[in-house]
Amino acid sequence: AVVPRLDEVLAAWPQIRFNIDVKADGGVTPTVEAVTRAGAADRVLLASFSDARLARLRAATDGRVATGLGARGVARLWLASRHGRPLRLPPSVVAAQVPPRWAGVPVVDRRFLAYCRRLGVHVHVWTIDEPARMHDLLDRGVDGIMTDHVGVLRDVYRSRGLWAA
Structure with missing residues (x-):
């Protein structure tokens, strides 16, 4: 091949x-x-x-x-979301690609998602393979999910009317 x-x-x-x-x-x-x-x-x-x-x-x-943002950029974004401080990002940044938790600390929470929305930055979460976690994250308002099991993600998206045939 x-x-x-x-x-x-x-x-x-x-x-x-x-x-x-x-x-x-x-x-x-x-x-x-x-x-x-x-x-x-x-x-x-x-x-x-x-x-x-x-x-x-x-x-x-x-x-x-x-x-997207690198590890330090995501950390700065998360810290800024805790304090509500303005954060200047490079103009090409459109997404923060993050794990749901880092070292036991929740990353994708209401405050982080709201802050990213205010900045116009999409939140993509990695690596999510279980349907229940996918549904939970979509319910919270994440913009994208990265997975090792695209068929599972497709089924979740289809069940929500989010997957075009």
Whole structure:
């Protein structure tokens, strides 16, 4: 079997939005080149746990591609939600991709979700594989769920009328 290149996948499904998690520094340039070649800048979200890598991605795309927040950025966002303080984010940030809890501390709570809404930042939660947890998070108002079991997520979305046929 041949593994398709990222630009081939992006070109093959021009109607699909993609969340691309750049896991290594060496992936920054090839990822940006693939997104550019496919003309997919308007339907891609670039993500990484690394704030430094995200800064490189933002610089390489001149802020034209949507991005998430790295670990430090999410921590700053969460702390700001506790205190209600203003937080300046790079203009390309459209989402915070977070676990439901971190080191035993709830991340995705009413205060965090409300703060993100005020900033216009979507909240995507990872990695959720159980239907009951998916329903709970959707009931709380999260904007997206990352899962290792897309069939389970599809069934949950369908049951809520959120999955287009």
